[in-house]
Amino acid sequence: MxxxxxxxxxxxxxxxxxxxxxxxxxxxxxxxxxxxxxxxxxxxxxxxxxxxxxxxxxxxxxxxxxxxxxxxxxxxxxxxxxxxxxxxxxxxxxxxxxxxxxxxxxxxxxxxxxxxxxxxxxxxxxxxxxxxxxxxxxxxxxxxxxxxxxxxxxxxxxxxxxxxxxxxxxxxxKYLPEGPLFFPPEMGTDVDLAIRISDIIREKILYLTHEEVPHSTAVIIDKLEDKGDIVVIYATIYVEKDSQKPIIIGKGGRRIKEIGTQARQELELILGKKVYLELWVKVKEDWRGKLGVLTDLGFTLPKES
Incomplete structure (x- = not known):
């Protein structure tokens, strides 16, 4: 352009x-x-x-x-x-x-x-x-x-x-200054694909669980591999308490299956190909309050300017 x-x-x-x-x-x-x-x-x-x-x-x-x-x-x-x-x-x-x-x-x-x-x-x-x-x-x-x-x-x-x-x-x-393209015209975002995938999974958790549980979850993509005709994704859902784990999993695994199904369907629309999505649930106690754990999960305090 x-x-x-x-x-x-x-x-x-x-x-x-x-x-x-x-x-x-x-x-x-x-x-x-x-x-x-x-x-x-x-x-x-x-x-x-x-x-x-x-x-x-x-x-x-x-x-x-x-x-x-x-x-x-x-x-x-x-x-x-x-x-x-x-x-x-x-x-x-x-x-x-x-x-x-x-x-x-x-x-x-x-x-x-x-x-x-x-x-x-x-x-x-x-x-x-x-x-x-x-x-x-x-x-x-x-x-x-x-x-x-x-x-x-x-x-x-x-x-x-x-x-x-x-x-x-x-x-x-009208507030934008005159200038060149910062991104190619066909590019709609520079957000890393792994972050988009983890956010989509977390969105389904937000809709399918209640009370404090949605805010106590983090989703980390452990493996993301494009095999041509299918994208393989392994992700871990972290919660803060042992009591929250069965809420995410649901009776007989029904809730985590529904989370995975809804996320997979949306990801297939975005990626334009089949998706294999496997989800695991693990406990990281009080992860939202520990800077070291947050850093491991990809959250860092911005540097002072």
Whole structure:
């Protein structure tokens, strides 16, 4: 692809509290599913980058972990990572949940932090499908007036329904500086395949288990081999307590079989070929609170800049 004069390219950080719809919004703009989504908060643990390329711009969306008060080392890593990445964006997109009707303490904390950065800001009021259309303007005003930050643009959307997404995309594009392609135009993400696979497996756990168990799991890919006509994957699901292991496995192994079946079906669609997926469940006691174990599992605290 030959870029024309005036072509824009850059990075937009999607930032907000857990469960405001950051991942759904990025997936909707991309037109395909990259980030896993679930009704449970703190679904995104890694920094996920999705790339949307048009004739006029290349928008690199950075889906950051939800910012929250951490209760363990993993939460601290996720929050510090999100805050650090926000410093290096061309534009930060603060996403809030319209159904809450006004900013909460978490929203205010994020807005204060973004205001301290010399990075342009856009406010996205998401989930307007959950409120009466006649109330949207008042809800948007409540966020604009209640957040301690100045925003260059404010856009109300429904990521789930696809409402007003084109307008948002055009708004974000104008904040991108003129520049070259950072990624080939056909490339939709630079996320490592093993991370995408582990996230898909974890997404199925999030949907098929309840209470604290989903947040107590980590998925590590032990083996990933493309044999031409089939992709062979061995993965381990780690939990924190012995009592959680049978919950993942289920009676007669039914739940882990269902987790594997749903993950395999989605992976076959993504990879375009047959997948052999084998899952194991192991216990790593209190893994979310131990930095050494987290490092082994691929989670590291960002370096101070």
């Amino acid at each position: 030959e870029v024309k004069e005036g072509f824009r390219s850059g990075f937009a950080g999607f930032i907000g509290r857990p469960n405001v719809g950051k991942s759904t919004l990025m997936n909707t703009i991309l037109g395909w599913k990259l980030s896993i989504v679930s009704p449970k908060p703190q679904t995104t643990r890694y920094v996920i980058r999705g790339v949307k390329t048009t004739e006029d711009y290349q928008l690199i969306m950075v889906d950051l972990p939800g910012i929250h008060k951490p209760f363990h080392k993993l939460g601290e890593i996720m929050t510090k990572t999100a805050l650090k990445y926000a410093k290096d964006m061309d534009v930060n997109v603060m996403i809030v949940d319209a159904s809450t009707r006004k900013p909460g303490k978490g929203d205010i904390y994020i807005a204060e932090y973004l205001q301290s950065l010399s990075v342009p800001r856009v406010l996205v009021v998401n989930k307007i499908d959950l409120v009466d259309r006649n109330e949207v303007d008042d809800i948007v005003s409540a966020f604009v007036e209640g957040l301690p930050a100045e925003f260059g643009d404010v856009v109300a959307v429904s990521a789930l329904k696809g409402w007003n997404i084109d307008a948002l995309e055009k708004t974000l594009a």
